[in-house]
Amino acid sequence: MTAVIPAGVTTARDIVRPALEASLERLTPTMREVAAYHLGLAEAGTVAAGGAVPAGTASGVGGGKALRPALALLSVRAAGAPAERGVTAAVAVELVHNFSLLHDDIMDGDTERRHRATAWTVFGIPAAILAGDALLALAQDLLLEDGGPQGRWAARCLLAAVQRLISGQSADMEFEKRRSVSMDECLTMAGDKTAALMACACSIGAIFTGAPPSLAMSLADFGSHIGLAFQLVDDLLGIWGAPEVTGKPVWSDLRTRKKSLPVVAAMAGPPSADAASHQLCDLLGRPDPLTEDDLSHAAWLIEDAGGRRWAEEEATRQLEAACKCLASTPIPEDVHAELTEIARFIANRES
Numbered sequence: 604m605t606a607v608i609p610a611g612v613t614t615a616r617d618i619v620r621p622a623l624e625a626s627l628e629r630l631t632p633t634m635r636e637v638a639a640y641h642l643g644l645a646e647a648g649t650v651a652a653g654g655a656v657p658a659g660t661a662s663g664v665g666g667g668k669a670l671r672p673a674l675a676l677l678s679v680r681a682a683g684a685p686a687e688r689g690v691t692a693a694v695a696v697e698l699v700h701n702f703s704l705l706h707d708d709i710m711d712g713d714t715e716r717r718h719r720a721t722a723w724t725v726f727g728i729p730a731a732i733l734a735g736d737a738l739l740a741l742a743q744d745l746l747l748e749d750g751g752p753q754g755r756w757a758a759r760c761l762l763a764a765v766q767r768l769i770s771g772q773s774a775d776m777e778f779e780k781r782r783s784v785s786m787d788e789c790l791t792m793a794g795d796k797t798a799a800l801m802a803c804a805c806s807i808g809a810i811f812t813g814a815p816p817s818l819a820m821s822l823a824d825f826g827s828h829i830g831l832a833f834q835l836v837d838d839l840l841g842i843w844g845a846p847e848v849t850g851k852p853v854w855s856d857l858r859t860r861k862k863s864l865p866v867v868a869a870m871a872g873p874p875s876a877d878a879a880s881h882q883l884c885d886l887l888g889r890p891d892p893l894t895e896d897d898l899s900h901a902a903w904l905i906e907d908a909g910g911r912r913w914a915e916e917e918a919t920r921q922l923e924a925a926c927k928c929l930a931s932t933p934i935p936e937d938v939h940a941e942l943t944e945i946a947r948f949i950a951n952r953e954s
Contacts, residue, residue, distance in 0.1 A: 606951040608668055611941040615673035618686065619693045620644075626694055626745060630737050637734035641705055641722040670833075670945065671696045671804035677942055678805055678822050681934040682814035689808035691749045692757055695742040696804045699761060702742070703768055703800070705735035710776065711859060718850040739765065746811070757811040764803035771796025778862035782888050789867040790831075797837070798830025805829075805942075821932040828925035829946045835918040836952060838863035839911065842902055848954045854898040860887050864917070869910030879908035922950040 624644060627635050639645040672693035679689030707713070708721040709728055715721060723731035746758040774792040778784045805826030806819040840849050841856030841863060849855075856863050866887070872880045883904040886897060893901070905911060925946050929939055 606948050606953060609673075609941065609944045609948050611677065612669055612673040612945065612948075615676050615686075615693065616669035618676065619669065619672045619690060619697065622690045622694050623697060626698070626741060629741060629744070633730065634734050634737040637722055637726045637730050638701075638738055640725065641731075641734065642701060643717060643719070647725050669697065670949070671700050671801065673945060674801070674804040674826065674942075675808040677938055677945075678808035678819075679812050680808075680938045681822060681932075681942075682809040682812050682818060683935070684812045688812050691745050691754075692807045692811040695746050695757070695761060696800070696807060698738040698742040698745075699765060699768075700800060702735040702738040703772070705731050705738070707772070710772070713851065713855075715850055753811050753813045757807050760803055760807055760810055764799045767795040767799035771799070775861070779860050781862070782884065783870065784862040784867050786867055786871055789862060789864055793831055793834040793864060794827065797834040798827045801830030801833060802826035818932070818934075821928060825925050825928040825932070825942065825946075828921045828928060829949050832918045832921040832925070832946070832950045835864055835914050835921065836950060838865050839914050839918075840954065842866075842905065843911070844954070850954070854902055857887075857898050857901050858893065860893075865905055865910035865914040867910075868913040869905040869908035872908040872910065876908040879904045883908060918950050922946055 623642070624639075627638055627642075627644070630638060636645070636647070640647050675693035675696050676686040676689050679692070680686055704716065705722055708716060709723045709731055713721055714724050721731075722734065726734075742761060743758050746754045746761065748754070771792050771794070774788070775796055778789070778792065802823040803826070806823040809819045809822055838856065841851070841861065842854055842865060844851065844853070844855075846853050852858070856866075866883070869876070869883055870880050883901060886893075886901050886904065889897075926943060929942055932939075934942075
């Protein structure tokens, strides 16, 4: 059964999109065109030099699912303020998220995202790198300009998340060259690469509106758990996801020999799975390119060694831990319900 995007996420996307589009007008024409295309706000060649992003030119509605902006707006409401007060923080988080995606697509050699050609394949690698850099700088500019003292704290929170994101991405790339990676190393990598920005998204709105630090910390803990659940599901989809849904080739993570969580769990499987674990290590450790048969066999070995089952169960455990965080956090009931709905969507999504 396909997970339905929560109504709160769709609402957040509608609230944030005008401010997101307006923020891009601060960029140079070249950077604006690359960023607007990547964000799903316009098709290539439709952003006029010196002009605004034209409405209705892209097949997507603001690109991805807008989970992080939705979480940022909910954290504002958790602090007792109207969601509109956190639009700047929500835009900043979305800009940073897409800065990372622009660079990730280049590093991973991905040619398709959200069922469209990736920005680097359309505009070239240098333009895509610079557009990512421009989005990162723009996010900080927005927070520092619009938030007073709270804006500075929010900017520092976002920068700390970016530093962890970079650390996690660096570790992820390093792992591809290593024959073995420990589960602790892999969990730390996932916590930095994905959970750090999710935790920031869940707390930055509260920080931006001057909420007590205890509330921001509780929301960040919730975000850390759903961020790990998100990465676990992402890793599962990176191996077994349906290409027509994910927009990526089947076994996409195995093609680059990613030491994702299901892979590392399989390699460190129980004694009963030693044979499959050793075969998997040997297969992914080969210097030669992997054939389609190799990829299919690797996916089967991961499943046979228990990697898939562990990742599915761990995603459920992280979801339960996130819900426990909310149970002890004093927030309005409707916000509690919407955060829980998003957490459950993350753990059950198919793309």
